[in-house]
Amino acid sequence: MAVSTVKLPAQEKVPLRLLQRTPTPEVRKWDHFGVDLPGHRLFLSSMEPGLVEVFDLNTNKLVHTITGLKEPHSFVFRRDINKIFVVDGGAAEVKVYTYDSYKLIGHIALTIDADCVGYDPATKYMYVVNGGRLAHTPYCLLSVIDTNKDQKLADIKFDVNRLESFKMEQTGPRLFINMTGGDEIGVVDREKRALIATWPITGTKEAVPMAFDEDDHRLITATRTPSSVVVFNTDTGEQIATLPSAAHSDDIFYDRVHKRIYNVCGEGFVAVYEQRSPDDYHFLANVPTRLQARGGVLVPELNRFYVAAPQVGDKDKAAEMLVFEVLP
Numbered sequence: 001m002a003v004s005t006v007k008l009p010a011q012e013k014v015p016l017r018l019l020q021r022t023p024t025p026e027v028r029k030w031d032h033f034g035v036d037l038p039g040h041r042l043f044l045s046s047m048e049p050g051l052v053e054v055f056d057l058n059t060n061k062l063v064h065t066i067t068g069l070k071e072p073h074s075f076v077f078r079r080d081i082n083k084i085f086v087v088d089g090g091a092a093e094v095k096v097y098t099y100d101s102y103k104l105i106g107h108i109a110l111t112i113d114a115d116c117v118g119y120d121p122a123t124k125y126m127y128v129v130n131g132g133r134l135a136h137t138p139y140c141l142l143s144v145i146d147t148n149k150d151q152k153l154a155d156i157k158f159d160v161n162r163l164e165s166f167k168m169e170q171t172g173p174r175l176f177i178n179m180t181g182g183d184e185i186g187v188v189d190r191e192k193r194a195l196i197a198t199w200p201i202t203g204t205k206e207a208v209p210m211a212f213d214e215d216d217h218r219l220i221t222a223t224r225t226p227s228s229v230v231v232f233n234t235d236t237g238e239q240i241a242t243l244p245s246a247a248h249s250d251d252i253f254y255d256r257v258h259k260r261i262y263n264v265c266g267e268g269f270v271a272v273y274e275q276r277s278p279d280d281y282h283f284l285a286n287v288p289t290r291l292q293a294r295g296g297v298l299v300p301e302l303n304r305f306y307v308a309a310p311q312v313g314d315k316d317k318a319a320e321m322l323v324f325e326v327l328p
Contacts, residue, residue: 016287016324025318030308033297034075045072074117089114132161167212178207199237204228211254216278222249250294264296
């Protein structure tokens, strides 16, 4: 697969600089990235058609395609036991592949619309959102899976019909999740496997992606009605900031090195904000991408930011992966 290098003219200082475009003409609609640093690979799920593209992190070239999926979304990598876990929402399961050869070796059943995933390296458990609207149930599940045994251990039930992104504390047992169907943040105790608190989101609705600044005890989410970036204090549950943003965000990231927030918006921008203090945030720039490009990933170890740009209109504007350098 060819990779084009983009040379930009001299310009004022910006937070992200476009370096490369990798075309993927067989893809129409992207979803989420997965970063496998030990294997020097970047995984990107395609919902149309159902496949996963694998890129070399050193060259940004496409090196492998995993086929035979219905609607893949997200990933967990276990190099130590030679396994990759891929959440296939259309098949209502997690598919298990060999880490080195991509051979399908297992299935873990869930309910329909399995999507967002998180991994706890201490317990080797992965957590997967599933159920709700497409399952035609008034509740959703956060399923707990033991990746050592390829076995589902438990379901945590939420009385809303839509859950979205979530983040886990590394210094404590809490998990924070967007209870989008109720316009609130849920706080889960992972040890008790129970919802222990909810924090209302005010002034805006439909929270989807989430980021976490654990150092400063700040939780960040992006909402769609109206399009906003919202910041919470995780010590108190207080909503401390609401910032306007471009529309249709699917991914948001906190950059602890540069003290920034990157909100990937389908309106055709990555909206970037600077954090001047844990309670003070300011808009910095809209970095152009492409209409409907709502998925991205920050890889701070490489100082890179990747955006998945879907096919728009006819095939003359094929899907591609955009590679940005994070500038100081």
